[in-house]
Amino acid sequence: MRLKHSSLRRRVTLYTGMAVGALCIVFATVLLFVLNEMATQNLTAEVTALGEITAYNVGRGVFVNPLPPVSKNLIHPVQVVDPHGRVVAATRDLQHRPVMAHFTSKTSHQGASEVVCHSVFPTGSCHIVVAHQVYRDGDWTIYSAAPTLPFYVYPSVIAILTAGAVIFTIAMAYGARRTVTTSLKPVDTIRAQLDHIKSHNLGCRVPVSGAKDEIHRLACSVNQTLDRLEDTLGQQRRFCADASHELRTPIAAIRVQMEDAFLAPKEVDTAQLCNAVLPSVERLQSITSDLxxxxxxxxxxxxxxxxxxxxxxxxxxxxGHQINKKVVQNLTPGVTVMGHRSLLGRLIGNLVQNAQRYASSTVTITVEREEGDPEYPEGVARLEVLDDGAGIVADQREAVFQRFTRLDTARSRDAGGVGLGLPIARQIAENHGGALTVQDSDQGARFVVRLPLYS
Known part of the structure; x- marks a missing residue:
């Protein structure tokens, strides 16, 4: 199975085990290297001490062949070579053997050491050889040696390190799995709750943990998304219901006219029937076009x-519009924006139609330029449409931008509105990077469009 198809718990456990195992191998290698260096230094010091003792005895002329061990703890190969290069004394394991090395120390007070590998030694392995010189009717050379240590120093060391690395790796992998499992429990709870939420119970929310961690922020984001989804579906349902209601009215009117004509076809005046049906058809066309x-x-x-x-x-x-109210124009020339001409014309037309629908006598239209807004570095084009009607109370100013919303249903329907003009106008403004809001005014409703200037 590919790792990308595995569970998060399994992947974290595997990666943790691999990482900890690799670190343990590196640590064990470095530790073995350090132990080997320390043990080699101690062994070299031990062999050097043995050579110094033997050199002291040779200098006094007190030595025999074979050379006896200095102590029970210092049993290593030793050779005494006379000034003519002959082995005159050696330990029992090097009797009748050639010289173990051919290097000498530079001074009589300090020995020299090398690693020598040949068959002089009984085991045939490599040895650390230390050479000392002593003067006695010539330069005598004393060689003392000891087998080199393996990389792991002692078998017990490698066994302990291996067992420790395995145990530590398993413990860390198990701990990582436990930690991930515990951390993901709230996620499993969130997932289960989301699986339970359907279109009929959108009011349900996922549980939010008390800890201010990533899971807490995830749960809050999910609940906020569910809030927006519930609002969107609620608006969609209201929109469908309102659209059905608005479409049903002209359709019912057309049906009544057609049924009357069908029941008494000889009494029907075609021109009169068309005049009666045409307003309903135009209303249907307007609604479908707006939708x-x-x-x-x-x-x-x-x-x-x-x-x-x-x-x-x-x-x-x-x-291009039939306006039955007085229009006051305060238009500043040269106010240019980047946009779709037809859509911006639709925005202006919808605002003007709305204003003249509710104005008492006058509609005022203002176009001007604004500067100093940090949201619009290039400046703002401000379009204002003001009527002198009854106005809109503050708590209902956002409601007028909801689709099929009419603050006074009977009056709005008589005036011909279906509640889509202002939502369309706001959407056009927002699609052009601007905004449409209702602002305070001394009398009437003041609709203000702000769009980024084109420079």
Whole structure:
């Protein structure tokens, strides 16, 4: 099985075991190297001491062949070589053997050491050989030796290190698995709760741990996501219900007219029937067109953008609408934004239609430039549409941007609104990197659009 398909517990356990095992191998290797160096130094010092004792006896002329061991703890090969290079005395294991080495010490007070490997020694292995010189009717050389130590020094050392590394690796891997298992228990609880949440119980939330750790932040993020999902689905359900209600009204009107015409076809005036049905058809067309526009805006469908002069665009939109109220224009020339001309025209048209629908007598439209906003380094294009109607209370200013929302249902329907114009206008503003809000005014409703300037 590939590791990427394994559980997190298994992967962490395996990686921890491998990492700890590798560290144990490195540690054991370094420790063995240090122990070998220390043991070799001690062994060399021991062989040097043996050579010095033998050299002292040779200098006094007190030595016999074979050489007896100096003590029970210093039993190593020793040879005494006379000035002519002949072995005149040696320990029992080197009797009748040639000289074990051919190097000498540079001074009589300090020995020289080398590692020598040949068959002079009974075991045939490598030995640490230390040479001492003493003067007695010539330069005599005393060689003392001891077998070199293996890398692991003693078998018990490698056994202890191996057993310790295995036990430590297993303990660390087990501890890592236990830690991961304990840490992931809240995650399993969150997963189980998420599996339980369906469309009919979106009010359920995952448990949040008391510790302020990553799991706590994960649970909070999941609950926030569920909050947004619940709000979105709630809005979708309300949207579907409201859309069905709005579509049902003109459809019912058309059905009544058609059924009346079907029951008395000879009494039907075609022109009169068309005039009666046409407003309902136009209402259906308006609703479906608005719904299609919202769908495209929600999907973020890309569109070509060009520099748009807001003063010229406002004048064009005003000339294309039938306005039965007085319009006051405060338009600053040269206020240009980067956007889709048709969509920005739709935004202005929706705001103007909304304003004249509720204005008492006057609609004021202002276009100007603002500077000094840190969110818009290049400046802000400000479009304001103000009516002198009843206005909107502060706690309902965000509600007007919800789809199919009408603060006064009967009045809004009589005026021809379906509650989609302002949501479309806000979505267009946001898709252009701006915002649409309702701000305070002395009288009426003040809708303010802020868009980044094009420089």
């Amino acid at each position: 299609l526009t919202l769908t495209r805006l929600d999907a973020g469908t890309p569109c070509e953008r060009h520099p748009v002069d807001l003063e010229e665009l406002v004048a064009t939109e005003l000339s």
